[in-house]
Amino acid sequence: MSYYNDGSSKRRPSTFFIVVIALVSAIVGGLIAVGIVVPNVNANRATNQVVLGQGQTTPPVNVTNPTGFPVAEVSKAVGPAVVGVGNFQQSGRLFGNSGLSEAGSGSGFIVDAKNGYIVTNNHVIEGAKKLVVSLADGRNLDATLVGADARTDLAVIKISSVDNLTAVQLGDSEKLQVGEPVVAIGNPGGQEFARSVTAGVVSAKNRVLQIQGESSFNLIQTDAAINPGNSGGPLVNYQGQVVGINSVKNAEPGFEGMGFAIPITDALPFIQQMIEKGYASHPGLYVSIDDRYTEEWAAQQGWPAGAYIAKVLSGGTADKAGIKAGDVVTKVNEVTINNALDLTRALFKFKPGDEVKLTYYRDGATKEVSVTLAELKQ
Incomplete structure (x- = not known):
């Protein structure tokens, strides 16, 4: 099945890539290495807590408006807070900004009119050397990256000119x-x-x-x-x-x-983290999962369904708890795990520092262990 994700490319499930087990982004055949922390490359981190919705916001919509056109009312109310996001990347030799051209474009929406914060997708801004935001009033403004998170496909950008901005509700x-x-x-x-x-x-x-x-x-x-x-x-x-x-x-x-x-x-906690810390924080185990371990293959071997641990990072949280390569995780607390995606989604409900109970299969026996989840940063 194919998917479009932006203005220029077709999006489809990946066949092989490296991710962190807390947030497996695509699970489609191949060995998924889990536990690599990607360095934070964001600029202009916010250091103070920000409450979204500051400044002017879009007005509430009266669904019983006598015009009888609620979509028109929604459009009129929310439209001023919707922006275009241009992703400019290097093309050819770079002479100042002359070597930059628009590689793609997407959309976004203002979540904080007072501070100029805008939410969009990570894949909209990915690889950008320059970001340009187009506002409903016709202005085109340069934007800076506040935080981006490939694991959730979320990003926050910021414009410095906050005159006459309107944020969404x-x-x-x-x-x-x-x-x-x-x-x-x-x-x-x-x-x-x-x-x-x-x-x-x-x-x-x-x-x-x-x-x-x-x-x-x-x-x-x-x-x-x-x-x-x-x-x-x-x-x-x-x-x-x-x-x-x-x-x-x-x-x-x-x-x-x-x-x-x-x-x-579901997205709001990660948006807040990126605004406040410059990155999204995720829980992790520091292990590698082989998603070729399917329920069907496991049944043929007489093994249980679960997430197969292919590698454990030495000194990581799973290693300290005694998890070894070859173990098959079958439960997180009382949640049944049938595959790698189940494990990802189960861990996704926790925060770094939380302690979880892992049930796993090893050498014909079922065992349990408590693991403290590590913090992984984009």
């Missing part, structure tokens, strides 16, 4: 109901189609895709059109509240109306 994605109407706003195809509005419903909740970043969340599925360039833009309910971050669509021939958004309630 954030809703509660956990309260969404299947069939509830929603509106997607973004820049499909770039500035030419800036702040395009599409409408639909919540088609389903708790969808799992084996795609880098999005596999960390139970996604919102919607039939509101999500096109290349919509990535990073808001999915909005009829109260004018952002309930999701549009991130990916099913681009397989024959499929229509299958877009997916990261739930805002």
Whole structure:
């Protein structure tokens, strides 16, 4: 199954890559090395706690408006807080900025008008040498990277000019109901189609895709059109509240109306971390997982389903707890683990420093051990 994730490329599950077990981004055959901490490369870290929604925010939407067009009211209310994000990268020889050209574009939305913070997808800003934000009033402003996290496909950027900015209202994605109407706003195809509005419903909740970043969340599925360039833009309910971050669509021939958004309630802790610390913090075990260990293969060997430990980092938290290569993790606390993705998603519910009980299979016997989760930074 193929997916589009931005304005220029087709997004599909990876076949092999290195990740941290706390947040396996794509689990599609191959050895996944877990425990490598990627250095933080963000600029302009915020050091003080920031409360999102500071400054002017979009007005609440009256769904009983006498015009009878709630989508129009949502668009009018939220549109000013939606931005375009241009990703400029080096092309040819670099002479000042003359060697930079727009490699792709996406969308974003202002979450803090007072400080100029904007949320988007990591894949929108990935590899950028320069970021340019286009506002609803026609201004084009340079932006700086505050924090980016490939494991959740989230990023926060900042513009220094905060005059006349409007921030979105954030809703509660956990309260969404299947069939509830929603509106997607973004820049499909770039500035030419800036702040395009599409409408639909919540088609389903708790969808799992084996795609880098999005596999960390139970996604919102919607039939509101999500096109290349919509990535990073808001999915909005009829109260004018952002309930999701549009991130990916099913681009397989024959499929229509299958877009997916990261739930805002699940994303918010990582957004806050990036604003406050400059990075998103994740729990980890410092092990390598071989996702070729499937339930079917395990059954043929007479082994239980689970997550197969291929390597344990010496001195890491799992090593200290006595976990060894060849162990098969079958439970985290009381949650059953059938594969590598299950382990990722189970650990995702905890924080670094939390202690969890791992149940694992070794040499024909089931054992238990307590492990303190390490902190992993992007």
